Amino acid sequence: MDDGRQFEVMAYDDDVIPAANAENPAARLHLQEAMRMAEAILFASAEPVTEKALAARLPGETDVGAVLAELQRFYDRRGVNLVRTGDAWSFRTAGDLAFLMSREQVSQKKLSRAALEMLAIIAYHQPVTRAEIEEIRGVETSKGTIDTLMETGWIRFRGRRRTPGRPVTYGTTPAFLDHFGLEELRDLPGIDELKGAGLLSPRMPANFNVPMPLADPDALAEDEDALTDVDLEELGLLTPKGGDD
Amino acid sequence: MDDGRQFEVMAYDDDVIPAANAENPAARLHLQEAMRMAEAILFASAEPVTEKALAARLPGETDVGAVLAELQRFYDRRGVNLVRTGDAWSFRTAGDLAFLMSREQVSQKKLSRAALEMLAIIAYHQPVTRAEIEEIRGVETSKGTIDTLMETGWIRFRGRRRTPGRPVTYGTTPAFLDHFGLEELRDLPGIDELKGAGLLSPRMPANFNVPMPLADPDALAEDEDALTDVDLEELGLLTPKGGDD
Amino acid sequence: MKKGGDTPFDAIWTQDGGERGVSEPALLIDVDGFEGPLDLLLHLARNQKVDLARISVLELARQYLAFIAGARAMRLELAADYLVMAAWLAYLKSRLLIPKQKGPDGETAEELAAALQFRLKRLEAMRDAAARLVNRNRLGRDVFARGMPEAIIVERQNQWSATLYDLLTAYAAERQRRAVTNVRIARRTVWSLAEAREILERLIGRASDWTALEGFLIDFLARPDERATAIASSFAATLEMVREGRLEIRQESAFSALYLRSRAAAAPKPVEVDHG
Numbered sequence: 001m002d003d004g005r006q007f008e009v010m011a012y013d014d015d016v017i018p019a020a021n022a023e024n025p026a027a028r029l030h031l032q033e034a035m036r037m038a039e040a041i042l043f044a045s046a047e048p049v050t051e052k053a054l055a056a057r058l059p060g061e062t063d064v065g066a067v068l069a070e071l072q073r074f075y076d077r078r079g080v081n082l083v084r085t086g087d088a089w090s091f092r093t094a095g096d097l098a099f100l101m102s103r104e105q106v107s108q109k110k111l112s113r114a115a116l117e118m119l120a121i122i123a124y125h126q127p128v129t130r131a132e133i134e135e136i137r138g139v140e141t142s143k144g145t146i147d148t149l150m151e152t153g154w155i156r157f158r159g160r161r162r163t164p165g166r167p168v169t170y171g172t173t174p175a176f177l178d179h180f181g182l183e184e185l186r187d188l189p190g191i192d193e194l195k196g197a198g199l200l201s202p203r204m205p206a207n208f209n210v211p212m213p214l215a216d217p218d219a220l221a222e223d224e225d226a227l228t229d230v231d232l233e234e235l236g237l238l239t240p241k242g243g244d245d
Numbered sequence: 246m247d248d249g250r251q252f253e254v255m256a257y258d259d260d261v262i263p264a265a266n267a268e269n270p271a272a273r274l275h276l277q278e279a280m281r282m283a284e285a286i287l288f289a290s291a292e293p294v295t296e297k298a299l300a301a302r303l304p305g306e307t308d309v310g311a312v313l314a315e316l317q318r319f320y321d322r323r324g325v326n327l328v329r330t331g332d333a334w335s336f337r338t339a340g341d342l343a344f345l346m347s348r349e350q351v352s353q354k355k356l357s358r359a360a361l362e363m364l365a366i367i368a369y370h371q372p373v374t375r376a377e378i379e380e381i382r383g384v385e386t387s388k389g390t391i392d393t394l395m396e397t398g399w400i401r402f403r404g405r406r407r408t409p410g411r412p413v414t415y416g417t418t419p420a421f422l423d424h425f426g427l428e429e430l431r432d433l434p435g436i437d438e439l440k441g442a443g444l445l446s447p448r449m450p451a452n453f454n455v456p457m458p459l460a461d462p463d464a465l466a467e468d469e470d471a472l473t474d475v476d477l478e479e480l481g482l483l484t485p486k487g488g489d490d
Numbered sequence: 491m492k493k494g495g496d497t498p499f500d501a502i503w504t505q506d507g508g509e510r511g512v513s514e515p516a517l518l519i520d521v522d523g524f525e526g527p528l529d530l531l532l533h534l535a536r537n538q539k540v541d542l543a544r545i546s547v548l549e550l551a552r553q554y555l556a557f558i559a560g561a562r563a564m565r566l567e568l569a570a571d572y573l574v575m576a577a578w579l580a581y582l583k584s585r586l587l588i589p590k591q592k593g594p595d596g597e598t599a600e601e602l603a604a605a606l607q608f609r610l611k612r613l614e615a616m617r618d619a620a621a622r623l624v625n626r627n628r629l630g631r632d633v634f635a636r637g638m639p640e641a642i643i644v645e646r647q648n649q650w651s652a653t654l655y656d657l658l659t660a661y662a663a664e665r666q667r668r669a670v671t672n673v674r675i676a677r678r679t680v681w682s683l684a685e686a687r688e689i690l691e692r693l694i695g696r697a698s699d700w701t702a703l704e705g706f707l708i709d710f711l712a713r714p715d716e717r718a719t720a721i722a723s724s725f726a727a728t729l730e731m732v733r734e735g736r737l738e739i740r741q742e743s744a745f746s747a748l749y750l751r752s753r754a755a756a757a758p759k760p761v762e763v764d765h766g
Contacts, residue, residue, distance in 0.1 A: 124619055179629045
C-alpha cells in the first residue's frame with residue numbers, strides 16, 4: 001500500500017513527553033491531563049475548534065500552544081492526525097489512507113471550470129475585486145458562478161477597497177482552508193513562485209521579463225530606467241498580498 | 246478535577262507494542278499499519294463498526310482482534326477511549342471528561358428571510374422607524390421578527406423621531422459590525438458596488454437609490470431625540486413595538 | 491464587453507481541465523468551447539508548444555485572426571469581445587511588422603505584445619493553481635472528520651449565523667423587487683453610437699496613417715447581418731469625432747471607401763464628406 005513510509009519510529013511506541021518537562025513531575029502531570037482534555041474536545045467536534053475556544057475549556061494556567069504542539073507531534077504518524085487551519089485545530093484522517101475511506105466519501109458537487117478558476121484567483125489574489133477577477137479571466141463573471149462559490153462557504157466578502165468607487169473585495173474563509181487542508185494562505189501551492197514571478201500583480205510589473213522576438217531583452221528602452229535595489233524591494237512589497245493575513 | 250486517577254503510567258509515554266510482536270519486525274510493521282488503518286476507519290465512521298466490517302476493509306491477513314485489542318489498550322487512559330458495544334467498536338470521550346462536552350449543543354440558528362431583510366433595511370436606512378421599514382418592504386412586520394433581531398444583539402433602539410406619535414427609531418449595534426466583519430457602516434456596499442457584485446440588476450430605474458449609511462452611528466439625527474429613562478422603562482415593560490401606529 | 495459574459499460557457503466546462511473542442515490550430519471550430527477571447531488565445535499559444543514567454547505574438551495574432559475568419563465564414567455567432575480582440579490583434583499585428591515604432595501613447599508594439607503575454611501567463615498560472623488546489627487532499631474526499639461527533643464546540647457569538655452575503659442579497663432582492671415594476675429592455679441588435687465610438691477611439695484613434703473604415707474595422711467587428719448598422723453607427727461616430735477635431739476623414743468619391751486617421755498625427759487638411 002504505502003511502502004515508502006518510514007516505519008522505524010512510529011508514534012505508537014514514541015515517548016512524547018519532552019525531557020524538559022519530565023524533570024518536573026507536577027508540570028508533567030498537568031500537561032498530560034491538559035492533553036487528555038484537549039484530545040477529548042478535539043475528537044468530539046467535527047468542526048475545527050479555535051485555540052480561543054479550547055483555552056476557555058482547559059484549566060486556566062494551561063499553555064494551550066504547548067499542549068497542541070505535543071498532541072500534534074503525538075498524532076503525527078498515526079491514522080488520525082491533528083491539523084491546524086488558521087487559528088483552529090481538528091483531527092482528520094491521514095491523507096495517505098484516502099484509499100481506505102471510499103465508504104465515507106460524500107458526493108461533492110463538481111464545480112464548473114469557471115468557478116474553479118475564480119476560486120483560485122480569489123485565493124491567490126485576495127483581497128480582489130470582481131473587476132480584477134474579470135480582468136484576469138478576460139470574461140465577465142456570471143452571477144451564478146459567484147452564487148455557487150458562495151454556497152460552498154469557501155469565499156466571502158472581505159470588505160471594500162479604499163479606492164474611488166470603493167468596490168467590494170473577495171477573499172477566502174476558514175472553511176476553505178479546512179477543505180483544502182491548508183494551515184494558512186501562504187501554504188497555497190506555488191504561491192511564492194507566483195509572487196516572485198510577478199504573476200499575482202494586477203498589472204504587468206516593470207521587471208516582468210519576457211524575451212522579445214524582435215528586441216534585445218536586456219537593452220533598456222528609451223523611456224526605461226534600470227531597476228535599483230530600492231525598486232525591487234518596493235515591487236516585492238507592493239504586489240498584492242497573497243495571504244499574509 | 247479527577248485527583249483519584251493514577252498518573253504514574255500514562256498512555257502518552259506508554260510503549261504499546263507488546264514484547265511478543267517486537268521480536269518479529271515484519272509482523273510488527275504490519276500490525277502498526279493495520280492499527281493506523283483501523284484507527285482512521287473507526288474515527289471517520291458515522292456509526293460503530295463491527296469486527297466483520299472492519300476485517301473487510303483491512304488487508305486480508307490482518308488479525309483484526311489483535312489490532313482492536315492493541316488499539317483499545319493504546320487509548321485506554323487517554324482523552325478518548327475505544328469502546329465495544331455488542332460486536333461493534335467506536336471511539337468515545339473518556340467518561341471522566343464528559344463535563345468538557347457542551348451538553349446544551351449550541352445550535353446554529355439561521356435568520357429567517359424576513360429577519361434578514363429587516364436587518365438589512367435597518368442597517369442601510371437607520372435611523373428608521375417601524376412604519377418606514379414596513380413602507381420599504383411593503384408588508385407588515387411581525388413582532389416575532391423584531392424580537393429575533395433584538396435577541397441577536399445586532400439591532401437596538403436608537404431614539405425617538407420628533408414627529409407625531411414620537412415613533413421609536415432602530416439602528417445597528419457594534420456587535421452587528423463585528424459579526425459581519427465591517428469596520429464601519431460606510432463599508433456597506435453602495436448602489437454601484439451592489440450592481441458590480443451582481444446583486445442588483447444593472448438596469449434599475451433612474452430614481453432608485455440606496456441610502457448612504459451613517460458616518461457616525463451614535464450621533465443622533467436632526468429629527469431624533471435620545472431615549473429617556475422613562476422611554477427605556479416603557480420599552481422594557483411594554484412590548485418593543487415601533488409605537489408608531 | 492457586452493453580451494460576452496452573460497452566459498459564459500459554463501455548461502461546457504463541467505470537467506476540470508478537460509480537452510477543449512479544438513486540438514489543432516487547423517480550425518476545428520467550436521468557439522462555444524472557449525471562455526472568452528483570452529481563453530482562446532491561451533489555447534492557441536499552447537499549440538505553439540513553447541514556453542509562454544517565448545511564443546511569437548505575431549504568429550499568435552495570425553492564428554487568432556484566422557480562427558475568427560474561419561468562424562465567421564461558417565457564420566458562427568461570435569460574441570462582441572471576440573471581435574474587439576480581433577480588431578486589437580489586427581492593429582497589434584500591423585504595428586509589430588514595423589518594429590521599434592512608437593504609438594501615440596508612447597508604447598512600442600513590443601510592449602503591447604509583452605502586456606498580452608503577461609495576461610496569458612497570469613491566466614495560465616491561475617489555471618494551474620486551480621488544478622493543484624483541487625488535487626490536494628480534500629475534506630470529505632481524501633481526509634475525513636470524526637464521523638460521530640459528540641458535541642459541537644462553537645463560540646457563543648456564532649449562535650446566530652448570517653453572512654454579509656446573505657444580508658446584501660436579501661437587501662438587494664427586496665429593494666429590487668419593489669423597484670422594478672415592468673421595465674424590460676429588449677436586446678439591441680443595432681450598434682449604439684456609444685459602442686461604435688468606443689471602438690473607434692480604441693482603434694482608429696491611435697492610427698496615424700489613413701485607414702479604411704471598412705477594411706480595418708468593419709471586417710473584424712461586424713457579423714454579416716450587422717454590417718449596415720455597424721457602418722452607420724461607426725460613420726456617425728466618426729462624424730462626431732471629426733467635429734470635435736479628433737479625427738480626419740476622407741473619401742475619394744461617392745460609395746468608395748472611407749479613410750480615417752487620427753488628427754493629432756497629421757497636418758490639418760480640408761475635410762470633405764460625401765455621403766456613401
